[in-house]
Amino acid sequence: TQLLEQSPQFLSIQEGENLTVYCNSSSVFSSLQWYRQEPGEGPVLLVTVVTGGEVKKLKRLTFQFGDARKDSSLHITAAQPGDTGLYLCAGLPRAEKLVFGKGTKLTVNP
Amino acid sequence: GAGVSQTPSNKVTEKGKYVELRCDPISGHTALYWYRQSLGQGPEFLIYFQGTGAADDSGLPNDRFFAVRPEGSVSTLKIQRTERGDSAVYLCASSRGTGSYEQYFGPGTRLTVT
Numbered sequence: 001t002q003l004l005e006q007s008p009q010f011l012s013i014q015e016g017e018n019l020t021v022y023c024n025s026s027s028v029f030s031s032l033q034w035y036r037q038e039p040g041e042g043p044v045l046l047v048t049v050v051t052g053g054e055v056k057k058l059k060r061l062t063f064q065f066g067d068a069r070k071d072s073s074l075h076i077t078a079a080q081p082g083d084t085g086l087y088l089c090a091g092l093p094r095a096e097k098l099v100f101g102k103g104t105k106l107t108v109n110p
Numbered sequence: 111g112a113g114v115s116q117t118p119s120n121k122v123t124e125k126g127k128y129v130e131l132r133c134d135p136i137s138g139h140t141a142l143y144w145y146r147q148s149l150g151q152g153p154e155f156l157i158y159f160q161g162t163g164a165a166d167d168s169g170l171p172n173d174r175f176f177a178v179r180p181e182g183s184v185s186t187l188k189i190q191r192t193e194r195g196d197s198a199v200y201l202c203a204s205s206r207g208t209g210s211y212e213q214y215f216g217p218g219t220r221l222t223v224t
Contacts, residue, residue: 042201048211100145
């Protein structure tokens with residue numbers, strides 16, 4: 001079974017601070033995705049990283065896929081209250097079967 | 111266009127009862143997925159349909175769980191003899207088809223078994 005470990009599990013910060021969330025596995029994934037989920041809603045895809053060492057930027061969010069394709073990180077610069085949510089990483093052993101981590105619950109306080 | 115819709119949004123049932131959860135995918139999406147998300151956990155894969163057929167049902171926990179997609183669009187997840195451990199949010203997602211990386215999720219059905 002391929003498992004994804006996310007850390008930290010909970011993170012509470014002040015508006016304007018920077019943060020990094022980690023996603024680690026002992027298994028290699030063909031690609032990895034990051035999702036954001038708000039209460040009462042389904043996850044929404046933020047990014048897909050495919051190539052080892054790849055870095056993608058989405059406004060204040062920077063995503064990195066490890067060289068060995070076993071780990072990934074999400075860095076948020078100058079966090080805002082609107083960034084509050086559950087951040088999930090998901091590995092794709094193949095496109096049809098996502099394997100999710102437990103998530104990082106982020107709270108950004110004004 | 112409309113996103114993935116799921117009904118009901120909430121379902122409370124007694125232990126031992128039968129329940130059906132419905133998913134209406136995005137129009138034109140040929141692939142459909144069911145996941146289960148327990149409190150404090152990430153979504154867990156249950157089953158994947160490509161068209162009308164279940165291409166991978168390896169995530170269904172036991173034979174009390176069954177899903178159908180008879181016309182290749184709407185899908186129903188059926189749970190027999192519900193147990194308290196079945197309580198969770200059941201998420202449905204759809205995508206354009208095999209090999210598509212982007213799955214679009216519905217809001218989920220919160221199932222509570224008392």
